[in-house]
Amino acid sequence: MRKNLCLCGFGNVGREFVRSLAARQSGILADGLDLRLVAILGQGGGIYQKSGLNLAEICNLPAGSSALRSLTGLWSEEMTGVRGIAAAQAHLLIEATPTDILTGEPGLSHFRAAIANGMDIVTFAKGPLVKEYRSLQQAADARRVTIKASGATAAALPAMDVGCYSLAGDTILQFAGILNGTTNYILTRMAADGLAYEAALADAVTAGIAETNPRLDIEGWDTASKTIILANALMKADLDLADIQVKGIQHVTAGDIRAAQGRGEVIKLIGQAIRTERGVEVTVGPVCLPLSHPLSAIQGTAKAIRYVGQAMGEVMVSGGRSDLAGTAAAGLKDVLNLYRRRK
Amino acid sequence: MRKNLCLCGFGNVGREFVRSLAARQSGILADGLDLRLVAILGQGGGIYQKSGLNLAEICNLPAGSSALRSLTGLWSEEMTGVRGIAAAQAHLLIEATPTDILTGEPGLSHFRAAIANGMDIVTFAKGPLVKEYRSLQQAADARRVTIKASGATAAALPAMDVGCYSLAGDTILQFAGILNGTTNYILTRMAADGLAYEAALADAVTAGIAETNPRLDIEGWDTASKTIILANALMKADLDLADIQVKGIQHVTAGDIRAAQGRGEVIKLIGQAIRTERGVEVTVGPVCLPLSHPLSAIQGTAKAIRYVGQAMGEVMVSGGRSDLAGTAAAGLKDVLNLYRRRK
Numbered sequence: 001m002r003k004n005l006c007l008c009g010f011g012n013v014g015r016e017f018v019r020s021l022a023a024r025q026s027g028i029l030a031d032g033l034d035l036r037l038v039a040i041l042g043q044g045g046g047i048y049q050k051s052g053l054n055l056a057e058i059c060n061l062p063a064g065s066s067a068l069r070s071l072t073g074l075w076s077e078e079m080t081g082v083r084g085i086a087a088a089q090a091h092l093l094i095e096a097t098p099t100d101i102l103t104g105e106p107g108l109s110h111f112r113a114a115i116a117n118g119m120d121i122v123t124f125a126k127g128p129l130v131k132e133y134r135s136l137q138q139a140a141d142a143r144r145v146t147i148k149a150s151g152a153t154a155a156a157l158p159a160m161d162v163g164c165y166s167l168a169g170d171t172i173l174q175f176a177g178i179l180n181g182t183t184n185y186i187l188t189r190m191a192a193d194g195l196a197y198e199a200a201l202a203d204a205v206t207a208g209i210a211e212t213n214p215r216l217d218i219e220g221w222d223t224a225s226k227t228i229i230l231a232n233a234l235m236k237a238d239l240d241l242a243d244i245q246v247k248g249i250q251h252v253t254a255g256d257i258r259a260a261q262g263r264g265e266v267i268k269l270i271g272q273a274i275r276t277e278r279g280v281e282v283t284v285g286p287v288c289l290p291l292s293h294p295l296s297a298i299q300g301t302a303k304a305i306r307y308v309g310q311a312m313g314e315v316m317v318s319g320g321r322s323d324l325a326g327t328a329a330a331g332l333k334d335v336l337n338l339y340r341r342r343k
Numbered sequence: 344m345r346k347n348l349c350l351c352g353f354g355n356v357g358r359e360f361v362r363s364l365a366a367r368q369s370g371i372l373a374d375g376l377d378l379r380l381v382a383i384l385g386q387g388g389g390i391y392q393k394s395g396l397n398l399a400e401i402c403n404l405p406a407g408s409s410a411l412r413s414l415t416g417l418w419s420e421e422m423t424g425v426r427g428i429a430a431a432q433a434h435l436l437i438e439a440t441p442t443d444i445l446t447g448e449p450g451l452s453h454f455r456a457a458i459a460n461g462m463d464i465v466t467f468a469k470g471p472l473v474k475e476y477r478s479l480q481q482a483a484d485a486r487r488v489t490i491k492a493s494g495a496t497a498a499a500l501p502a503m504d505v506g507c508y509s510l511a512g513d514t515i516l517q518f519a520g521i522l523n524g525t526t527n528y529i530l531t532r533m534a535a536d537g538l539a540y541e542a543a544l545a546d547a548v549t550a551g552i553a554e555t556n557p558r559l560d561i562e563g564w565d566t567a568s569k570t571i572i573l574a575n576a577l578m579k580a581d582l583d584l585a586d587i588q589v590k591g592i593q594h595v596t597a598g599d600i601r602a603a604q605g606r607g608e609v610i611k612l613i614g615q616a617i618r619t620e621r622g623v624e625v626t627v628g629p630v631c632l633p634l635s636h637p638l639s640a641i642q643g644t645a646k647a648i649r650y651v652g653q654a655m656g657e658v659m660v661s662g663g664r665s666d667l668a669g670t671a672a673a674g675l676k677d678v679l680n681l682y683r684r685r686k
Contacts, residue, residue: 020654146684156656158509162660165676165686167676168679170672297637311499311664315661315663317509317660320655320656321654321656329654333508333511333655336511337511340511342680343491
């Protein structure tokens, strides 16, 4: 079976996805699936080749879509945004643009164009699903296309897979997760080394763990975005950021940490969803956990999520590399699970 | 989409599967999948109804296929074994017979009949896959049918799902698991309460955790069976029980446990597989783990497995109810993941 892929966005994640695909393409083909990357859409244009782009050539380009212009024989100003999605005539959109969780754009427009064109979607971008989960899913169902979002929900930690696939048919009563590596690193450093919040944050920036502008992480919005997508997908909630309480870790002090330790507890930034009589309630914020709680042992940049299923009980998954290679591999995994023969 | 199911075996697990299906059938239908249980094959005969059996009626029967004889209008001596599989004209065989890990029977013959008839298989029985993994998988591939084995590989702990689905496309370098609840319970009691092996085993029998004849568990064969199936399925190994070293916990003494504790370690029964230059090496036996090892924290009847993927890194999953309801739900999950629209 041949499937044509259209990648939108050629930043670090988009390029790493191409590298991941290049490394595995022959093995995937041997298993009977012929994945061809036919288009990469960037800003102001992109590249297209109907028979499939030469991945080896693309892997060596610097990240950033302006680098695509050097492939002069393939470059076209038409290959951008919704116009490019329609022109690519692919089976699948891989959305790897920078995301805005308030507007959902530019991914939101890309999703709508892809669905209108009968394309499946594998997304790294959270914005579209945070902003418009229900309407996008309804549109996808109506067109019989599938949206897969491992890359937007903790990537190599299979948070979505376990909820959607391993607990298929069960009723998820609640989940709670440590879904952001940067904040868990900061809290771990504060607890283990007695650092003040500012010092732990500075350390995370120096170590390349926190972004230079880490507000989305430390104020809880990254965790909130992942929590909302999971709650909407797995518990049939219909929530966006305006519906939930979000607290970050920016006001957690060394004194708070010490006080928790004195009680035999640790502070973790938890995104959780609970099914109640009033519907699904989602909260995001620092929580004091006893050391006996399984999430209390998740250290450093590691992530984890613990589900409670009505029939299958507690299922917790932890780990998954937090780097670019792990993220790209999670996106490629979604592509395979869309198209390979069921296993 | 309508799919006809043929259940082989009506012991506790088979009946619980029917109950699980009955409880969820209308919800599954609302999602577009019409699952009809058309046959239950027992010893000396079974029951069949082309339009689908009345599940409510069957849920209330005692376990054991002789109970099926009371449904006189449906009972037929033809509905047993390979003859019944052919006669049922179903899309899917659910194999829930007691298993013999040395011969693979009776499931092995059932698997071959199902594949020959173009049926998919969801199995709770380990025997066929322990004995003949490679030849069965090749036959299934040739007939384009799928074998799903969550129920044979730790059930509600999604050991197979995480390796097969969440790490799709990645290369699994190694895995190690606590895959048997009875032995982990015994080791936990010995460590936590200072019990001798015999006392902890007696306690497990009294608590209904260990079977009256727990040799398969305590001598490591249950763990070995699950480990072999996972290694064959996920690491392209071609192993059976004769190829591997299996040690159980029957020779672990209270003194061994205390000595480990003195070194800051715990003893766990671990099934592991490692990719080496010589191929995939599988071992099963008691292992001393430092308290910092994530598997060291798995207590009582809980189970867990930790994978190392080349790209996605360490991924560990733990939990999943060890009771009949959890087991049945894991089988139903496999059925849904075979036939529902991909999500």
